[in-house]
Amino acid sequence: MAAIEISSVTKRFGTYAAVNDVSLSVPEGAIYGFIGPNGSGKTTTIRMIMNILLPDAGEVSVFGRQSSSSARDDVGYLPEERGLYKRMPVRRLLRYYGQLKGKPLKDIDPVITTWIERFQLGPWADKKIEALSKGMAQKVQFISAIVSKPRLLILDEPFTGLDPVNADTLKDAVLDLRRAGTTIVFSTHDMSAAERLCDRIFMIFKGQKVLDGTLDEIQSTYGQDTVRVRVSGGRAALADFSEIESVNDFGNYQDLRLTSDPQAFLQKLSQKTAVQHFELTKPSLHDIFVRIAQPTAEDLKRSVGGAD
Amino acid sequence: MNRIFIVAQSEFLTLVKTKAFLIGLLLMPVIMAGAIGFQVYAQKHSDRDDHKFVVIDHTGVLYAPLSAAAAAFNQKNGTGAVRTGPNFIPEAAPSATPDEAYRLELSDQIKKKALFAFVEIPASVVDPNVETPPAIQYYTETPSYDRLPNWLEQILNEQITKSRFGQAGVDQALVKKLSTHADIAMMGLLAKKTDGTVEQAKKVDQIAAFVAPFAVLFIMFLSVTSTAPQLLNAIIEEKMSRISEVLVASVSPFELLLGKLFGVTGVAVLLALVYFLGAGYYAIYAGRTELVQPALMGWFVIFLICCVLMFGSMFLAIGSACSDIKDAQSMMQPVMLLLMVGYIGSFAVLRAPESNLALGLSFFPTSAPFIMMLRMAMQPTPPLWQPALALAITLLTTVGFVWAASRIFRVGLLMQGKGATFAEMIRWIKAS
Numbered sequence: 001m002a003a004i005e006i007s008s009v010t011k012r013f014g015t016y017a018a019v020n021d022v023s024l025s026v027p028e029g030a031i032y033g034f035i036g037p038n039g040s041g042k043t044t045t046i047r048m049i050m051n052i053l054l055p056d057a058g059e060v061s062v063f064g065r066q067s068s069s070s071a072r073d074d075v076g077y078l079p080e081e082r083g084l085y086k087r088m089p090v091r092r093l094l095r096y097y098g099q100l101k102g103k104p105l106k107d108i109d110p111v112i113t114t115w116i117e118r119f120q121l122g123p124w125a126d127k128k129i130e131a132l133s134k135g136m137a138q139k140v141q142f143i144s145a146i147v148s149k150p151r152l153l154i155l156d157e158p159f160t161g162l163d164p165v166n167a168d169t170l171k172d173a174v175l176d177l178r179r180a181g182t183t184i185v186f187s188t189h190d191m192s193a194a195e196r197l198c199d200r201i202f203m204i205f206k207g208q209k210v211l212d213g214t215l216d217e218i219q220s221t222y223g224q225d226t227v228r229v230r231v232s233g234g235r236a237a238l239a240d241f242s243e244i245e246s247v248n249d250f251g252n253y254q255d256l257r258l259t260s261d262p263q264a265f266l267q268k269l270s271q272k273t274a275v276q277h278f279e280l281t282k283p284s285l286h287d288i289f290v291r292i293a294q295p296t297a298e299d300l301k302r303s304v305g306g307a308d
Numbered sequence: 309m310n311r312i313f314i315v316a317q318s319e320f321l322t323l324v325k326t327k328a329f330l331i332g333l334l335l336m337p338v339i340m341a342g343a344i345g346f347q348v349y350a351q352k353h354s355d356r357d358d359h360k361f362v363v364i365d366h367t368g369v370l371y372a373p374l375s376a377a378a379a380a381f382n383q384k385n386g387t388g389a390v391r392t393g394p395n396f397i398p399e400a401a402p403s404a405t406p407d408e409a410y411r412l413e414l415s416d417q418i419k420k421k422a423l424f425a426f427v428e429i430p431a432s433v434v435d436p437n438v439e440t441p442p443a444i445q446y447y448t449e450t451p452s453y454d455r456l457p458n459w460l461e462q463i464l465n466e467q468i469t470k471s472r473f474g475q476a477g478v479d480q481a482l483v484k485k486l487s488t489h490a491d492i493a494m495m496g497l498l499a500k501k502t503d504g505t506v507e508q509a510k511k512v513d514q515i516a517a518f519v520a521p522f523a524v525l526f527i528m529f530l531s532v533t534s535t536a537p538q539l540l541n542a543i544i545e546e547k548m549s550r551i552s553e554v555l556v557a558s559v560s561p562f563e564l565l566l567g568k569l570f571g572v573t574g575v576a577v578l579l580a581l582v583y584f585l586g587a588g589y590y591a592i593y594a595g596r597t598e599l600v601q602p603a604l605m606g607w608f609v610i611f612l613i614c615c616v617l618m619f620g621s622m623f624l625a626i627g628s629a630c631s632d633i634k635d636a637q638s639m640m641q642p643v644m645l646l647l648m649v650g651y652i653g654s655f656a657v658l659r660a661p662e663s664n665l666a667l668g669l670s671f672f673p674t675s676a677p678f679i680m681m682l683r684m685a686m687q688p689t690p691p692l693w694q695p696a697l698a699l700a701i702t703l704l705t706t707v708g709f710v711w712a713a714s715r716i717f718r719v720g721l722l723m724q725g726k727g728a729t730f731a732e733m734i735r736w737i738k739a740s
Contacts, residue, residue, distance in 0.1 A: 050557045052722060077557045082549040088322065099314045100558035144554070 001064050003028045003152050003183035004049055009058030011044050018044040020207040031178055033198035034187035037293045041207045042187050046154055050075055073102045076150035078141055080157040086130040090140055094147050101148035108147055115143045135166040142170060155186035159193060191286040210292055219282035227256050230277035237273040311559045315567020320574045355394050359424040359456055362414055364401040366431035370467050371400050377463045418449050427460060436472040518658060520599050521685035525678055527583045528612055529651050535576040536619040539568060540636055543627030552721045561718040569620045576616045577609060604684060611677035618706045619647060621713035628720035629728040650678030661686050670698050673705035712737045
């Protein structure tokens, strides 16, 4: 059984279709990455999964049940950045969020204790949220999403604004939960995190599904036209090649997308400058994302104010 | 149902477990007592200046007794630090007939603060043959200060009457004896006791007639205003920090709305009970056991619950439709106005509890809880059908408001960005 089954779902706000005829199946136990530019329909999709919004057409089911509050109790949700009462003490807040999911305190308290210890929040357990640093608050928020031991965990931008130590702590926690059988959906703008963590990736753009599959599947669809080069003279040496369609400059090396045969290009390049590194690569998720979303940067500017 | 209770419990604890709540609870009576105390103090102690005034006495007989009366008045007020009132210091105008230039001169002195006022008494005021004597002229720069002219009017008229009676040959002592004043005493009604004897009417006492009913109304007003508006800030905070998203991922918006309303109602009832216990304890301590009326408390709690639910749902609806406090503040003005109707109306109702205005306000949904409680605490108690009808109207309106609020709440809660207008809110209520 799929954890989430979305079939031909459309959601309109007025005449604007935020999500347009989208289908998606998230298998149980997977880590599924949701990507897409701001305003493309990610949050609307997530809200329909959580039964906050109802679709205008199509069906959403979670663990085989359609939009019922009992399915909602199996879903944990971590919104972006905030979502905590500033003036509530940590433990009381966690108990409250757990109880709202219909779990008795005797089940909730041991989970809270375990996670507070794991995240080393012990001394802060009875302090108010406003006394915590951003990293600590993010950890508390993470615990609040999993305190009811959900079978499906939805994380919206879980790693933004965290230092590497805290980000690793959370990543480890996410992977542990996956090992324990939790299905995880997370939306992110961090393409490298999506590449590293996700089993499958779903991209929504202008309300429509544009990518859905494993990273390999997606990359092979987008071809082998990318090469990574390091040459003497850096980026300046790459000017004046008509076969270069685009350059993604990383400073020490550049990713190029070519319109001609890579071997022919290598020959031409080595005549002009010393080639230190030349590698045929698959396009990164970042490149694929930009390729899909870039032409409409103007459109995006106009759609400011829509739900992201 | 269980989750409504969980939300209510959390809301209740969040409001009650703050220092602000405890301080507010204790502070309100202190502020009230302080305000009354200050007024009494200010009345006694603020007006302690010397008021020098010139008297142009055309009668030639009034200045001397006036001067004596002023001396007596000043002496009664005491001297130095313990002085409790102003000193009136009269000064006779020169005997020459005063002209325009002299009046102008006095006016200048008043402007320079060398003088407070001057009075011109026409000669004919003491003439017993004049039917309508001309007015005594009191010239001043501060017409708002009425203590001196009032005092002058009283003292001068005593002397004028005395002088007229004297000229008419009537004996002063006889006049005084014959013109003693008869007071009026406000009495309640007689009643027949169970044993057939008649219970005599008692003298009406001001505390039972005015103070106690107003206290009941005021506690209702205080309990509502210090709780219901807090929902507005709470819901905006939740919306802005995306807490509402987390909450509606766990409970339905309707459960959330009811939970919040019940939580805040609990706080209001707690608040009212604390004040009533305090007032009741004081009444018993002061030996006024008859002021404590348990039956009234039952009505009070029911009306209070309706009132908090009604206004709470309005505040929640507005809060959920706005995206920041500034937006909300202008939208809450009409609601505050509705909340004030009962309080402001109460002053007129206290004076005429059976007037049409009182009846109208008793059955107008947002003022009914306040005015009906006020009238039930007053004499004569309204017939039972009146509070029953008021309660029915209040209950129906409350249900209506909670329903409408839940419709707005459902849509508004997840709206980010621009706040909604009243027209949009009405559209949300109508939308299926």
